[in-house]
Amino acid sequence: MEELIDDKKENQSYKRDEYVYLSKLYQKAGRYEEMINFITWFVTLNPELNKPERTLFVDGFKLSAELKKQAWRNVFSAEKREIFKTTEINNASLIKEARVKIELEL
Numbered sequence: 001m002e003e004l005i006d007d008k009k010e011n012q013s014y015k016r017d018e019y020v021y022l023s024k025l026y027q028k029a030g031r032y033e034e035m036i037n038f039i040t041w042f043v044t045l046n047p048e049l050n051k052p053e054r055t056l057f058v059d060g061f062k063l064s065a066e067l068k069k070q071a072w073r074n075v076f077s078a079e080k081r082e083i084f085k086t087t088e089i090n091n092a093s094l095i096k097e098a099r100v101k102i103e104l105e106l
Helices: 002-010 016-028 032-045 051-083 092-105
Strands: none
Touching: 016 032, 016 051, 032 051, 051 092
8 A cells, every 4th residue: 555655646747637548558457556546646636527437436446346355265265275174284374364464455
């Protein structure tokens, strides 16, 4: 989150249409956190959104949340497999730490 704040400081010099363009560009690249960063800036400039901008706004947050949910499901599944493992090495506590970190992001 700290790096998103730093990025925002650097990106304050763009015009609104440039923020919208960069949001779309990062959406195509699958970089949803950066996309949200630019969306936040163009909404800050003018909170009134047209239909394509509203769609971009919703998609950015929805896609970002979906990736985090998928990460949580993967880690949760690994944690369950690890708990039932009968080997000497059990990484369940490490996996639990990762799961909790993801949960906090959600």
